[in-house]
Amino acid sequence: MMRDQKLWTWHLAAGVIILLLLGLHMAIMHLDALLGIFIPAGGHSIDWGNVAARSQSLFFGVTYVLLLGTALFHGFYGLRNILFELNPAPPLQRSLSWVLIVVGLGLFVLGTWAAWTSFQNTNLV
Amino acid sequence: MSDTRIPDKIIFRIRRYAPGRDGNPTWGEYPVAYESGMTVLDGLWQIKERVDPTLAWRASCRMGICGSCGMFINGRPQLGCNTQISELGSTVVTVAPLPNFPIIRDLVPDLRSMFDAHTALSPYIVREQDEEQVRPTAEYYQSAKEMERYLQFSYCIKCACCVAACPTCATDPRYSGPMALTQAHRYNTDTRDDGFENRLETLSGEAGPWRCHFAGECSRVCPKGVDPGKAIQLMKREMVLDLVGLRKQTTPATPVEKPEGIERRPGIPAAPPPTV
Numbered sequence: 001m002m003r004d005q006k007l008w009t010w011h012l013a014a015g016v017i018i019l020l021l022l023g024l025h026m027a028i029m030h031l032d033a034l035l036g037i038f039i040p041a042g043g044h045s046i047d048w049g050n051v052a053a054r055s056q057s058l059f060f061g062v063t064y065v066l067l068l069g070t071a072l073f074h075g076f077y078g079l080r081n082i083l084f085e086l087n088p089a090p091p092l093q094r095s096l097s098w099v100l101i102v103v104g105l106g107l108f109v110l111g112t113w114a115a116w117t118s119f120q121n122t123n124l125v
Numbered sequence: 126m127s128d129t130r131i132p133d134k135i136i137f138r139i140r141r142y143a144p145g146r147d148g149n150p151t152w153g154e155y156p157v158a159y160e161s162g163m164t165v166l167d168g169l170w171q172i173k174e175r176v177d178p179t180l181a182w183r184a185s186c187r188m189g190i191c192g193s194c195g196m197f198i199n200g201r202p203q204l205g206c207n208t209q210i211s212e213l214g215s216t217v218v219t220v221a222p223l224p225n226f227p228i229i230r231d232l233v234p235d236l237r238s239m240f241d242a243h244t245a246l247s248p249y250i251v252r253e254q255d256e257e258q259v260r261p262t263a264e265y266y267q268s269a270k271e272m273e274r275y276l277q278f279s280y281c282i283k284c285a286c287c288v289a290a291c292p293t294c295a296t297d298p299r300y301s302g303p304m305a306l307t308q309a310h311r312y313n314t315d316t317r318d319d320g321f322e323n324r325l326e327t328l329s330g331e332a333g334p335w336r337c338h339f340a341g342e343c344s345r346v347c348p349k350g351v352d353p354g355k356a357i358q359l360m361k362r363e364m365v366l367d368l369v370g371l372r373k374q375t376t377p378a379t380p381v382e383k384p385e386g387i388e389r390r391p392g393i394p395a396a397p398p399p400t401v
Contacts, residue, residue, distance in 0.1 A: 005328070
């Protein structure tokens with residue numbers, strides 16, 4: 001298992017990335033009337049035409065996957081820390097770590113597949 | 126002359142336990158004649174001298190310097206000698222051994238786990254070339270500003286109150302604890318020290334500062350005003366910066382050349398020869 005120093009550093013870095021990407025998400029979703037960014041089809045940011053257009057943009061495809069990966073790592077590492085506060089025995093700690101890694105990777109693959117599918121599906125718009 | 130707010134007699138509730146003899150800890154109640162200015166340690170001495178000579182605890186200096194008499198007094202880890210009964214706000218003084226340690230007897234905790242963690246982190250000046258330490262020829266240079274980086278952490282008296290208050294120490298035996306981590310940080314930030322890499326092996330793993338979630342109880346209970354919570358957060362920052370290559374590398378301080386052409390003033394004796 002990786003040393004805690006590296007995991008903690010990545011945890012911090014993931015937090016910073018989440019802050020930036022989530023800030024962007026909030027700005028697009030909730031300040032559309034004010035900023036009007038990333039709404040090529042006009043109207044509201046959650047209108048289907050805008051959602052589909054963003055899904056087919058390379059920038060959004062990459063940032064979706066980046067946000068997914070960082071959020072999963074940040075959340076699952078935090079969950080691992082909380083679970084370890086309950087002081088499970090070392091074998092159970094190892095098992096918990098592996099369960100979180102497998103579930104996290106599974107969710108990451110699923111989310112990446114969803115982003116890729118919508119990115120390369122030209123029938124969306 | 127008694128304190129007007131406190132009756133002449135107060136009650137000490139003391140947890141009694143002799144592992145191997147007693148099945149479970151029990152509580153003993155002892156009336157103590159209160160006198161103004163009395164500390165919890167004074168009360169324990171009175172009980173030992175007048176009521177029960179078998180009562181066991183650790184104490185030495187009686188002035189908050191040696192760190193021997195750490196106890197769990199009215200639900201808070203503190204020094205028995207440094208705690209005035211009048212400040213407790215109660216006529217019942219409840220005394221138990223420090224939590225998070227095995228009990229040797231009555232109020233005597235077994236502190237070996239804390240000192241093992243302390244020793245594992247090389248709590249002393251580490252130099253690659255230690256000839257100067259073995260046979261010193263001069264003093265290492267250090268500015269006042271450099272000293273201030275670690276000065277408050279050097280006030281630690283190893284009383285174990287911080288470890289007793291730490292929720293992480295209560296659940297994780299691999300965690301080094303606030304005392305040992307604070308001392309590791311104290312030496313990591315000392316410009317005379319060159320042992321950061323040595324300590325990193327231990328600190329980067331499960332024994333390191335990563336499980337601290339900053340409850341801050343260690344800083345709240347420290348009888349010397351040391352802030353272990355701060356030291357641990359600063360240590361985390363140093364180690365993260367080290368991992369990403371942004372830690373400020375400092376060359377270990379070098380011995381200062383003795384000034385030339387200066388005579389000792391009359392009446393000032395020469396320094397004694399080195400004893401090491």
